[in-house]
Amino acid sequence: MSEAQRPDELTRAVEAVLFAAEQPMSAVEIGEHLGGADVRDALAELASHYDGRGVELVKRGPRWHMQTAPDLAHLLRREREEPKRLTRAATECLAIIAYHEPVSRAEIESIRGVQTAKGTLDTLMEAGWVRAAGRREVPGRPVIYATTPDFLTHFGLASRRDLPGLAELRAAGLLEPVEEALEREMISPTGSDEAPDADIKDEDAERDSPPSLDMGDESA
Incomplete structure (x- = not known):
């Protein structure tokens, strides 16, 4: 590599921190680790450098990390862990939170039309998704x-703007039976904080087996 092509010291330092x-890590966290440096240009340069390679630099929300290219991840998996399953109630809650956040439990219940067990939200928090x-x-x-x-x-x-549309979620079977409520709520503001009638039962124990969501780490 010629001197003209050699990355500057800040870019190399950012690369080392990420590895x-x-x-x-967010750009601010990386910069603070390097004495308050502005690392935005270095991150952009590294993202371009790794684009299409076996290892990629990707941004998820405000944070950056290195990961195996998705099409090569299977080469590094010697064993596949049995995926954990979310109940349908948990799947519905996750979808509602993703599309309406921040949202209260009462607002989730208003959209679903049923009470939500505390354990449902606990499951999503333990998974690290909520x-x-x-x-x-x-x-x-x-x-x-x-x-x-x-x-x-x-x-x-990369951000919540990349969430799939209603047609995609319906095709995946993740909206039924709350798709009508979701459609209504995506058009109008989320309802009040008033809880639903107390005689409405929690569906957690009444619904059939949910569609599976793999809670394992997809990045290698």
């Missing part, structure tokens, strides 16, 4: 929920 990082994002400034100050960067990483999304 050593145990978790994806987080508590504060409290709604209304009477009772309910907790509101949002997706995490790990949600974007697992599903290969």
Whole structure:
């Protein structure tokens, strides 16, 4: 490599930090690690350099990380772990949170039309896909929920703008039976924080086996 092609020291330092990082890092975190440097140009240069290679530099939300190219990931998997399954109730909650965040539990229940067991949200939080994002400034100050960067990483999304449309979700079987409510809510603002009638039962224990979602790490 000629001197003209050799990356500058900052770009090399950013590359080294990313290779050593145990978790994806934002540009601000990388810059702070390197003494407050502005690393945006270095990240853009590295992303271009690794484009199409066996290892790629990708951005998920605000965070950057190195990963095996998706078409080569199977070469590095010696064993495939049995995927964990989300219940249909959890799948519905995840979809509602992703499209409406931040959203309260009562708002989730309003869209689904049934009460949501606390364990359903706990499952999504334990998976690392949903987080508590504060409290709604209304009477009772309910907790509101949002997706995490790990949600974007697992599903290969650069941002929530890359979420599939309703037609794609319906084709995958992830909207029925809440698709009409989702369509209505995507057109109009999310409903109030009022909980549904107390006699509406939680569907967690009543629904059939859900469509499977692999909760394993897709990146190598």
